């Protein structure tokens with residue numbers, strides 16, 4: 001058999017190093033420290049063996065957007081591998097019970113209805129679930145998430161749900177060719193977070209924003225979590 005260049009794991013290692021360097025440079029440009037930004041590896045397009053490789057390479061956080069996919073992968077891996085699994089997609093209320101078994105946190109809480117079901121199920125298993133409220137800042141009809149105007153009322157409701165712990169906000173920016181065009185969306189989410197802190201008196205430490213296309217701009221605008229798939233798996237799959 002001929003030698004076919006670098007192995008998938010070597011490619012993954014190189015991609016990961018490149019992303020970590022770009023994250024660190026973005027931090028440096030705005031006077032932030034690299035440890036202030038968490039990389040969430042979005043593994044929806046890869047299989048369990050790649051998740052295993054990520055774990056070996058020091059990745060700590062995994063994002064999946066479908067309960068069924070996370071279930072299949074964790075079954076194949078024999079568990080979570082000690083990784084933190086984030087639910088980052090729209091969660092249907094009929095999958096909440098299962099989601100609580102698979103995910104440590106829900107970064108895409110997008111309605112009061114979902115919050116109430118999550119809290120009810122979390123109470124049933126004695127858990128307190130960290131959540132981020134997904135905001136539809138850009139107002140695109142195709143996106144999940146609450147409109148900025150609805151945020152204060154949702155936060156008020158969340159504070160009455162003892163089994164949820166609100167930790168901040170999340171957004172999906174519209175896809176655009178030039179990542180700079182996304183900057184106003186990220187800046188708007190940061191401002192919503194400032195208002196949400198004042199409104200609730202909670203620390204709300206997290207802003208989950210930025211994907212392969214635009215994570216550097218998101219970090220410059222204050223992201224504490226970036227969710228990256230495509231850039232991480234380039235050439236690997």
Ligand SMILES: *Cc1c(COP(=O)(O)O)cnc(C)c1O
Nearest residue numbers: 042065088211212227228229230
């Ligand atoms: C797929 C996905 C990502 C990652 O997007 P890439 O462009 O592949 O980096 C981030 N967040 C959510 C909610 C996703 O569904």
